Amino acid sequence: xxxxxxxxxxxxxxxxxxxxxKSPEEAVRKLMESEPRFDPAVWAQxxxxxxxxxxxxxxxxxxxxxxxxxxxxxxxxxxxxxxxxPFFATVLLASQALLASQDRAACARxxxxxATGRTTATxxxxxxxxxxxxxxxxxxxxxxxxxxxxEGGGExxxxxxxxxxxxxxxxxxxxxxxxxxxxxxxxxxxxxxxxEGLTTEPMRTLDATRAxxxxxxxxxxxxLVGADGAGGRIMARVLxxxxxxxxxEQAGGARRCLEExxxxxxxxxxxGRPIGSFQAVKHKCADxxxxxxxxxxxxxxxxxxxxxxxxxxxxAAAVAHACCSRAYLFTAMENIQVHGGIGFTWEHPxxxxxxxxxxxxxxxxxxxxxxERLLDRLGI
Amino acid sequence: xxxxxxQDFATEVRRFLDAHAVKAPDRTAFTWGEGDDSxxxxxxxxxxADREHxxxxxxxxxxxxxxxxxxxxxxxxxxxxxxxxxxxxxYDAVEAGYDVPDTGTLSxxxxxxxxxxxxxxxxxxxxxxxxxxxxxxDAIACQLFSEPGAGSDLAGVTTRAVRDDGGxxxxxxxxxxxxxxxxxxxxxxxxxxxxxxxxxxTRTNPTASKHRGITAFLVPMDAPGVEVRPLRQMTGxxxxxxxxxxxxxxxxxxxxxxxxxxxxxALTTLMNExxxxxxxxxxxxAAALSxxxxxxxxxxxxxxxxxxLRARLAELLVDATATGYLNARATRTLRxxxxxxxxxxxxxxxxxxxxxxxxxxxxxxxxxxIIADTGxxxxxxxxxxxxATPALRILGGTEEIMKNILAxxxxxxxxxxxxxxxxxx
Numbered sequence: 066x067x068x069x070x071x072x073x074x075x076x077x078x079x080x081x082x083x084x085x086x087k088s089p090e091e092a093v094r095k096l097m098e099s100e101p102r103f104d105p106a107v108w109a110q111x112x113x114x115x116x117x118x119x120x121x122x123x124x125x126x127x128x129x130x131x132x133x134x135x136x137x138x139x140x141x142x143x144x145x146x147x148x149x150x151p152f153f154a155t156v157l158l159a160s161q162a163l164l165a166s167q168d169r170a171a172c173a174r175x176x177x178x179x180a181t182g183r184t185t186a187t188x189x190x191x192x193x194x195x196x197x198x199x200x201x202x203x204x205x206x207x208x209x210x211x212x213x214x215x216e217g218g219g220e221x222x223x224x225x226x227x228x229x230x231x232x233x234x235x236x237x238x239x240x241x242x243x244x245x246x247x248x249x250x251x252x253x254x255x256x257x258x259x260x261e262g263l264t265t266e267p268m269r270t271l272d273a274t275r276a277x278x279x280x281x282x283x284x285x286x287x288x289l290v291g292a293d294g295a296g297g298r299i300m301a302r303v304l305x306x307x308x309x310x311x312x313x314e315q316a317g318g319a320r321r322c323l324e325e326x327x328x329x330x331x332x333x334x335x336x337g338r339p340i341g342s343f344q345a346v347k348h349k350c351a352d353x354x355x356x357x358x359x360x361x362x363x364x365x366x367x368x369x370x371x372x373x374x375x376x377x378x379x380x381a382a383a384v385a386h387a388c389c390s391r392a393y394l395f396t397a398m399e400n401i402q403v404h405g406g407i408g409f410t411w412e413h414p415x416x417x418x419x420x421x422x423x424x425x426x427x428x429x430x431x432x433x434x435x436x437e438r439l440l441d442r443l444g445i
Numbered sequence: 446x447x448x449x450x451x452q453d454f455a456t457e458v459r460r461f462l463d464a465h466a467v468k469a470p471d472r473t474a475f476t477w478g479e480g481d482d483s484x485x486x487x488x489x490x491x492x493x494a495d496r497e498h499x500x501x502x503x504x505x506x507x508x509x510x511x512x513x514x515x516x517x518x519x520x521x522x523x524x525x526x527x528x529x530x531x532x533x534x535x536y537d538a539v540e541a542g543y544d545v546p547d548t549g550t551l552s553x554x555x556x557x558x559x560x561x562x563x564x565x566x567x568x569x570x571x572x573x574x575x576x577x578x579x580x581x582x583d584a585i586a587c588q589l590f591s592e593p594g595a596g597s598d599l600a601g602v603t604t605r606a607v608r609d610d611g612g613x614x615x616x617x618x619x620x621x622x623x624x625x626x627x628x629x630x631x632x633x634x635x636x637x638x639x640x641x642x643x644x645x646x647t648r649t650n651p652t653a654s655k656h657r658g659i660t661a662f663l664v665p666m667d668a669p670g671v672e673v674r675p676l677r678q679m680t681g682x683x684x685x686x687x688x689x690x691x692x693x694x695x696x697x698x699x700x701x702x703x704x705x706x707x708x709x710x711a712l713t714t715l716m717n718e719x720x721x722x723x724x725x726x727x728x729x730x731a732a733a734l735s736x737x738x739x740x741x742x743x744x745x746x747x748x749x750x751x752x753x754l755r756a757r758l759a760e761l762l763v764d765a766t767a768t769g770y771l772n773a774r775a776t777r778t779l780r781x782x783x784x785x786x787x788x789x790x791x792x793x794x795x796x797x798x799x800x801x802x803x804x805x806x807x808x809x810x811x812x813x814x815i816i817a818d819t820g821x822x823x824x825x826x827x828x829x830x831x832x833a834t835p836a837l838r839i840l841g842g843t844e845e846i847m848k849n850i851l852a853x854x855x856x857x858x859x860x861x862x863x864x865x866x867x868x869x870x
Contacts, residue, residue: 070781070783323856327856327857327858330856330858331857331858331859338859338862339858339859341852341856341858341859342858342859342860342861342862343861344845344849344861346858347848347849347852347853347858348845348848348849348852350852350856350858351847351848351849351851351852351856352848354787354791354851354852354855354856355791355794355795355851358771358786358787358788358791359764359767359768359770359771359791359795360767362767362770362771362773362774362788363766363767363770365770365774366770366773366774380766381766381770384762384763384766384767384770387759387760387763388763388764388767391760391763432756433756435759436755436756436759436760437755437759439759439762439763440740440755440758440759443736443762445736445737445739445740
């Protein structure tokens with residue numbers, strides 16, 4: 066189901082108010098230096114008061130069944146606030162992987178907990194190179210005995226070994242979905258956080274608002290999710306949806322950078338007048354506005370096409386990914402520039418947006434990857 | 446606007462077009478090496494071909510008019526249908542699927558901009574005289590605004606209009622009757638050589654501040670003293686003109702709006718300009734931004750595997766596609782009856798930049814083949830587009846002006862301190 070513009074406006078306002086209260090800049094800065102990297106109380110409130118984790122989970126699994134347009138509005142607000150929370154990994158990565166697997170038993174087992182906020186989750190794909198291409202992974206999955214009942218083997222009947230890197234919320238996620246290679250090819254598996262043989266280690270990140278971890282898997286018991294060897298197909302779908310979700314976050318962050326720059330340009334005086342009255346600054350802000358408008362339009366269009374199940378969606382997802390990555394990085398950089406020296410200080414929030422912008426641009430591989438993906442989706 | 450109403454209208458349009466035109470060939474599919482490889486943005490036709498082109502355009506406009514599609518948004522008393530801009534969009538969308546003469550010569554400036562201005566500001570008998578004739582295709586109108594000394598600063602016009610008795614104007618506007626004498630020079634006038642009338646901005650009060658001493662007149666282009674000279678542009682063609690006005694006598698009833706109140710009239714015209722400039726054309730524009738066309742070009746030149754060029758192609762297509770999404774969002778907003786955002790100005794900016802980037806991308810793919818004509822199909826032809834693109838960042842509002850507008854009106858940034866109010870003689 067999709068809501069109309071006034072409902073979307075209400076949704077945006079309620080999320081914005083919630084985040085202004087629960088995730089102001091001071092809270093973000095505090096969490097950036099904390100373990101866990103999010104506030105479980107705020108996460109629980111986001112679930113209980115606003116039903117956010119379950120917003121786009123299908124109703125049959127306990128969610129509210131909204132689509133990408135509504136989710137996009139929520140993500141724009143979260144991006145704008147630099148919210149430190151497991152939302153992206155749980156909802157855009159893990160939940161989408163479960164849904165894309167078409168494994169109804171797995172969905173029924175995990176999605177209800179996710180929808181109520183009780184279960185956080187993530188998706189572990191990339192390894193040392195950082196590539197999200199399932200063809201390049203080497204973590205492997207082997208059958209546990211002959212499907213028998215080896216001790217500690219768990220109900221899944223598989224064992225995973227290898228290393229994963231760049232795993233968002235890897236140290237805190239209750240459920241970790243892992244892409245590992247079987248004889249049939251890359252496949253999706255479910256691993257419990259407390260599973261034997263699993264070690265997680267936080268990574269130092271450019272953007273401290275998005276926690277990442279290294280995982281070491283040593284014969285970790287796992288359950289196959291979806292068909293054996295379906296990892297490639299599942300990841301293609303996940304990356305399309307996740308990049309649209311990311312695009313919305315990026316658009317929200319870019320809009321915030323534009324607002325901060327415009328506000329500064331209106332109020333900062335030098336040479337006896339507001340710096341925004343100088344054409345160089347004025348044009349810089351206009352350039353930022355152009356990028357933000359394109360980014361919001363691309364993000365919304367991709368969300369609309371996803372909601373419609375349109376065959377034009379994959380192209381739109383690639384366009385949104387590229388457009389919003391560029392827009393956010395550009396506005397984050399120019400936001401620092403408009404602020405001058407103060408924009409370069411630790412205490413000013415501009416660098417926080419810069420870090421998130423740069424990290425988001427490169428999360429799934431960056432321009433080298435999304436350019437080729439677009440050409441591929443265009444079929445040329 | 447009810448969906449059914451639009452559907453009914455679209456059906457009516459289709460029925461009209463089926464009866465009077467043939468379907469357009471599928472322009473999306475193309476085979477490398479076949480068909481016209483022209484990439485000319487400006488038509489730049491030789492005089493006889495140009496006249497024939499206008500003849501056909503007038504004839505098609507007449508056919509549209511006779512069947513109730515001459516002025517879709519205009520009032521019925523002047524031959525219009527009294528419908529909405531959305532109906533206009535629907536008509537254009539349906540007509541795009543048919544092979545009909547291009548009426549741009551009549552409609553981009555005359556029907557799209559000057560017609561609404563006449564409607565808003567002319568005296569009733571002048572409206573009667575010109576509006577039906579324009580929307581029938583009998584009268585073509587051009588815009589006599591820009592001057593060598595008044596481009597972005599349009600309010601700086603110095604073409605003089607003096608009352609025929611030699612007296613100065615009075616701002617009360619109560620004066621009427623008699624005639625005015627116009628002297629000056631206009632530039633960048635498209636379509637002047639075919640026009641029956643021109644809308645001229647003149648200076649009627651040199652002592653008033655810049656914006657307050659302007660008066661607008663409808664000038665019959667066949668009046669003694671009106672001289673149209675082609676203006677040769679960078680591409681080699683002459684799609685624009687200079688128009689010299691020497692002692693041109695214009696009756697007072699051809700004045701639009703108040704004496705010294707011409708800036709308001711100009712704003713009416715300019716507001717309609719933003720709507721027409723920046724809309725996608727067919728032909729070279731579509732080709733320059735078409736994934737199929739550009740990838741075919743790269744394959745034909747053995748550059749398809751060049752990673753750097755592929756990355757640039759991807760970025761170009763991101764821009765073109767995102768601009769399309771922005772236009773789609775603007776249409777949705779219009780359809781929902783909500784106030785428009787800055788989409789139009791942003792889109793206009795992106796249009797010039799997208800085509801410029803496309804032309805330079807293609808040039809880099811072609812390499813030497815664009816600096817000298819090897820005779821190979823679909824190569825040197827792109828030079829015409831390359832040479833046309835500088836105009837797209839200038840005409841209809843320069844990039845710099847567009848950015849000022851976005852920053853000042855959308856972001857609320859302050860204007861430069863006290864701009865010059867006096868007109869330099």
